Amino acid sequence: MTALVLREDRDGLAILTLNRPDKLNALNLAMFRELRAHIEALATDDAIGCVVLRGAGRCFCAGNDLGGIAAGGDAPPPGWQSETLRMLETLPRPVVAAVHGHCYTGALEVALAADFILAADDAKFGDTHAKWSLTPVWGMSQRLPRRVGVATAKRMMFTADTILADEALRIGLAEFVVPAADFDAEIEALARRLLAGSTFTQAAAKRLLDATDGMGLDEGLRHEWSKSEGRGPDSAERIAAFARR
Structure with missing residues (x-):
């Protein structure tokens, strides 16, 4: 069975890749379980000095799997996903969300749990909770205003507008925007700068x-x-x- 979250280690760098490319890496419970297992392992792995979270295929992640929500089924304990992202956020090493293509709603909540976001110039961000009459439970209402300010967070949360990479940089949602053609090289270069630090x-x-x-x-x-x-x-x-x- 193919892993839903891949881990690759390279000289102190751990790359976690969301791996449902046929579903645009939409987040389901099984993927979250694998992500949590990797986070737990990284918390005590002193050989790793930097973590990059990215997506396979066409995008970082299209968000929560709405099909899974509609189908119902097994549900984790309340707050379980939020707790998982808090574990990611508090890893004792730099964590970078490397975002290309779509990064909507649940995916944005995951990315916001990283220390900062490196965006390809084709990245698109948005919070679509209002589009589906849902309320955030993975951290959007707490991390987004801390990143971009309350008024801008309200604009994103109330309108469900799509934010392109250049605007993400302007409002402080992303720290870096790089050409999509150079995305892999830019991820590696940033990781090596972080690994050079104490x-x-x-x-x-x-x-x-x-x-x-x-x-x-x-x-x-x-x-x-x-x-x-x-x-x-x-x-x-x-x-x-x-x-x-």
């Missing part, structure tokens, strides 16, 4: 940002210095290497 610092920074989200400035500043994790185990080596240049 995994200790990156993990500590993620914990700081998460812990202080929503704090006032003074409270956040106190948290930063009082909870500092200090220097990483490779700090002296990195500084010495710089001094030798």
